[in-house]
Amino acid sequence: MIPFRWVAAADEPSALAAAAAGGRFLAGGTTLVDLMKLHVERPSTVVDISALPLARIEELPDGGVRVGAMVRNSDMAHHALIRHRYPVLSQAILAGASAQIRNMATTGGNLLQRTRCYYFRDTAAACNKREPGSGCAALEGEQRIHAVLGASDRCIAAHPSDMCVALAALDAVVRLRGSGGERAMALTDFHLLPGEHPEREAAIEPGEIVTAVDIPPLPFATRSVYVKVRDRASYAFALASAAVALDVRDGRVREARIALGGVATKPWRAREAEQALAGQAADASAFRRAAEAAFEGAVGRPGNRFKIELGKRTVVRALSRAGALA
Amino acid sequence: MPALPTRAPKPQSDGAIPVDLIVNGRTSRLALDPRVTLLDALRESLHLTGTKKGCDHGQCGACTVHVDGRRVLSCLTLAVSAAGKRVTTIEGLAGADRLHPMQRAFIEHDGFQCGYCTAGQIMSAVALLGEPCGPADDDVREAMSGNLCRCGAYQGIVQAVQSLRGDPGATR
Numbered sequence: 001m002i003p004f005r006w007v008a009a010a011d012e013p014s015a016l017a018a019a020a021a022g023g024r025f026l027a028g029g030t031t032l033v034d035l036m037k038l039h040v041e042r043p044s045t046v047v048d049i050s051a052l053p054l055a056r057i058e059e060l061p062d063g064g065v066r067v068g069a070m071v072r073n074s075d076m077a078h079h080a081l082i083r084h085r086y087p088v089l090s091q092a093i094l095a096g097a098s099a100q101i102r103n104m105a106t107t108g109g110n111l112l113q114r115t116r117c118y119y120f121r122d123t124a125a126a127c128n129k130r131e132p133g134s135g136c137a138a139l140e141g142e143q144r145i146h147a148v149l150g151a152s153d154r155c156i157a158a159h160p161s162d163m164c165v166a167l168a169a170l171d172a173v174v175r176l177r178g179s180g181g182e183r184a185m186a187l188t189d190f191h192l193l194p195g196e197h198p199e200r201e202a203a204i205e206p207g208e209i210v211t212a213v214d215i216p217p218l219p220f221a222t223r224s225v226y227v228k229v230r231d232r233a234s235y236a237f238a239l240a241s242a243a244v245a246l247d248v249r250d251g252r253v254r255e256a257r258i259a260l261g262g263v264a265t266k267p268w269r270a271r272e273a274e275q276a277l278a279g280q281a282a283d284a285s286a287f288r289r290a291a292e293a294a295f296e297g298a299v300g301r302p303g304n305r306f307k308i309e310l311g312k313r314t315v316v317r318a319l320s321r322a323g324a325l326a
Numbered sequence: 327m328p329a330l331p332t333r334a335p336k337p338q339s340d341g342a343i344p345v346d347l348i349v350n351g352r353t354s355r356l357a358l359d360p361r362v363t364l365l366d367a368l369r370e371s372l373h374l375t376g377t378k379k380g381c382d383h384g385q386c387g388a389c390t391v392h393v394d395g396r397r398v399l400s401c402l403t404l405a406v407s408a409a410g411k412r413v414t415t416i417e418g419l420a421g422a423d424r425l426h427p428m429q430r431a432f433i434e435h436d437g438f439q440c441g442y443c444t445a446g447q448i449m450s451a452v453a454l455l456g457e458p459c460g461p462a463d464d465d466v467r468e469a470m471s472g473n474l475c476r477c478g479a480y481q482g483i484v485q486a487v488q489s490l491r492g493d494p495g496a497t498r
Binding site: 001037048098099235 | 341343359360361363382383384387390396397398399402403404406407450453454457458467468469470471472473
């Protein structure tokens with residue numbers, strides 16, 4: 001690790017002040033400490049925010065749920081409100097990482113975790129995300145874990161989160177606070193496409209902190225499913241994943257929520273697939289058409305072309321399981 | 327992916343911070359560079375070498391310890407961040423002349439071969455008994471997936487854990 005100054009924030013104002021002065025927030029440490037050892041992250045000041053009172057899960061007046069930024073992933077996954085109202089979210093979290101890491105990792109940290117792209121993690125490789133303008137070694141390299149949706153010619157790194165995929169499907173809202181006050185934005189707007197600037201990953205400003213994630217009420221989310229396909233049965237990042245919720249009445253889909261992971265540069269809400277499914281019979285052929293729509297704009301490369309078909313089948317499997325629950 | 331060689335930073339370099347670590351019930355006042363992980367502080371400063379360094383990147387589970395009763399990875403925890411919290415390592419499980427039930431179970435069920443991952447496996451297994459986890463062998467495999475065993479003693483590990491499910495004396 002490169003030497004750094006360590007400060008513990010006693011409260012939110014001191015955390016924000018330290019961040020405004022260039023400090024980097026440390027929550028669970030599962031991404032940051034790892035990348036500091038690799039010299040990918042080189043903060044001059046680390047601001048430990050684990051003492052901030054942001055670890056609550058509370059019901060909102062409208063029937064939604066607010067999850068504090070410092071809630072540990074395992075606590076969110078096992079919380080009764082999450083398990084009962086948003087099973088897809090509980091399943092997604094439990095499909096990610098290991099029990100030890102879920103005990104450490106936080107909601108806010110999960111939102112801001114960095115990609116697992118091999119070349120991003122290797123300081124000897126070209127990477128526009130890590131070193132803007134240096135190029136992208138993945139374009140000519142190993143691409144098994146890389147994105148087929150939302151990529152640019154500057155970056156094809158996939159977003160690694162499972163939790164965020166479920167949150168995208170659930171229309172979650174990210175709450176931020178900075179010296180200028182509080183603001184909220186849709187999770188689907190929070191993460192940015194790489195475009196010309198893959199080094200910009202989220203719409204959070206320097207000096208801002210994620211305080212919570214709000215999940216709106218969604219009655220049919222009790223019938224929701226997360227399916228994750230990976231290279232080993234557990235403790236691996238997704239090659240493809242799908243978070244879906246289905247509102248089926250009398251055999252027809254009234255509304256569908258579909259989001260994809262492992263195949264895209266950000267947690268990917270597949271609205272075209274949702275539209276393709278709305279009003280259709282909840283059957284295998286409609287699920288397949290929705291999956292086709294989800295990957296309509298996908299761009300495969302030699303090393304990751306397989307993920308287009310794999311992703312479609314993942315969507316079909318998730319929809320079939322959710323349909324069987326309905 | 328080859329990781330950069332990581333050496334434990336010298337524990338008492340310039341910019342050292344006073345850190346009170348509470349490990350296995352005993353408080354130690356250390357002066358640590360903020361770069362020192364909990365893992366390195368345990369091994370290099372407190373000489374508690376039962377906790378092992380495998381990958382040092384959160385991928386193998388060999389460094390698993392309990393912090394405030396929950397299993398975490400000591401290689402991804404900065405020692406300064408663990409100050410004032412209750413840390414339990416493999417050295418803190420056994421009684422003076424009696425093994426912890428999980429240690430006995432690992433011996434009984436052949437839950438190890440070379441032994442390098444074993445401390446992490448046992449710390450994980452003890453914590454698992456107090457977590458939500460289904461009854462099946464596959465549920466145990468899933469809950470233990472953060473602990474790799476390159477000797478492949480998984481069958482014995484699962485049996486060891488299963489032999490103590492519901493045993494209130496084994497959760498701590």
